Amino acid sequence: MINGIAGCQFMLAPMSDRYVDIILGAVAHVDTSRIESRTGKMGTVYRGRRADVLDAVKACLSYAYQPDVHMTLSMTLSEGCPGASCDIQTSVSVNKTASDERPANEAQIASIHFPVDCKFAYYPMGTPHYIEKIEDVIALSRTMGVFKETMPQATVLKGDVANIFDFFNKVMEKSETDDVHFIYEITFSVNSPSAD
């Protein structure tokens, strides 16, 4: 069931009067040649290899980032969804992508760094052992140095954008070995004026 093909849908929310230009500019700037992509009223949908999808979301967040603008990006990221309900219909086939190619945006965003606050929840579906799996995921965030604290219904992370995305790439790779349909619900926040 789990084949390393991930789907995500996300919404950018720049809290600025310039939000239209920031969102549309970032979305258009992302190289989506290796993924399926669709943008509509309820956000943007990507589907492809896990590393390509995470690369595209990281690029979109990075291109939307403005040092003076508080912004959130809320995202649903999943693998192993049974049936057709998680697919999007496009002319791009994700299977034609060789598994060892570097993600399309990697070189261009490698030098972009900024601090990110993040909260996430992990939902491994269809298994009575989901609590243990959630605890394993939280443990990995501690090991990788991005854990900040727990809050009701979520785990809070803090770190450079690169370290936060490295964590999600690593933890999804780990989740794939469980061979269940799983979902990560993630909210990134940058430049919040609120105190820690």
Next chain:
Amino acid sequence: MINGIAGCQFMLAPMSDRYVDIILGAVAHVDTSRIESRTGKMGTVYRGRRADVLDAVKACLSYAYQPDVHMTLSMTLSEGCPGASCDIQTSVSVNKTASDERPANEAQIASIHFPVDCKFAYYPMGTPHYIEKIEDVIALSRTMGVFKETMPQATVLKGDVANIFDFFNKVMEKSETDDVHFIYEITFSVNSPSAD
């Protein structure tokens, strides 16, 4: 395990230079006397009777609503979370609230109406029959007249704010009878300039 006590955490994102005043003004305006409440950098947490929690979120969205501002509110809403990880520590006891009291904000927000776009996903945990349960929830959205369409990983709703919240109150009541830990991940969007 399921006792009608719900927890939620949410973040408002008004896409306006005036976002601080809009968020803090709305959060402060909500009557939280019947729920536990905490606001921090990663959003606001409420806990209490399901009807009281939904009433408080609806009030917060309604007070933040500005006819000229595009805004999203993303929320995690759950019941039956095992252990203490979904609780918040406050001095308010949710158990002292009589179950037949009207929600605290109901009278004040009854006359506030505006159209809402909404997407949601339902996650019933720990059960192999989760797909059927998700399909039941989507069917109820059709019966109640708020279903718009499906998108990858989510169901899209459309309707007046009152009808959308009526749906979540009704569908959570239904979910409680399944007696499993369940989560609704919901994003409300108002005044989007994007076409349908």
